Amino acid sequence: MLFAPGDARLTLIAALRHDSDAIIIQVGGEFDIASVPTWREHLGRVWELSGVPALVLDFTDLVFCDTAGLGELVRAFKRSQARGTRLVLTGVDGPMRRILDLTGLREIFEIRPTTADAMSVL
Template sequence: MSSEAYRKSALSVTSGLSRNAVIIRLEGELDVNAVSVLREHLRPVWELPPQPFLILDLGEVQFCDSMGMNELIGVMQRCEARGTRLLLGGVHGVMARVLSITGLRHAFEVFAQFDDALRLTVAAP
């Protein structure tokens, strides 16, 4: 087995709360090695009462493989089940290309700038 399979995750995840949104910021590589990092960071979010919005700030994601995309789909499904709107902010570069190539661009609410996604949550009742 390749040593690449045991490589440490190059993903940093931070979170915060806005008025009616949970904000999760990802920085680095969203790949097979990072899925568990993101999943672990989201565990307490799923234990909170559902918020109207969950924003994933992807502006600093430099790479995303099929496992990373699969995890984003799982987050979207979990949000739908909770009645939470998932917004992807900072979608440009790598993430814009991956969403386009996979045909998932229209499956998500996508914003080129994180601030545009955040503004939507503030304007919501």
């Protein structure tokens, strides 16, 4: 896991993987105002590609999400809609589930239990 220099605070960890049917981003650590630049960097790589049929965001290893993280997730949803890219969330338990439930946003996202489940329906 990644730590900021001289800081015991966990930062966002994102791993980008390309599959023939989707791009998968595994998100772990903290999804907050401090990690938004890392998030935007990873998503920027996705949006530079043309013809991405689906984007799977795996939140299995997420430990925290604040409103800045949630805002970035909503922006990703809007961008995927505009591009015609299917967006699927996986590993939505713990902090991500709680924030989506509290805000009522759970209903707008396609959610699957695991990345394998998401890939099976793409």
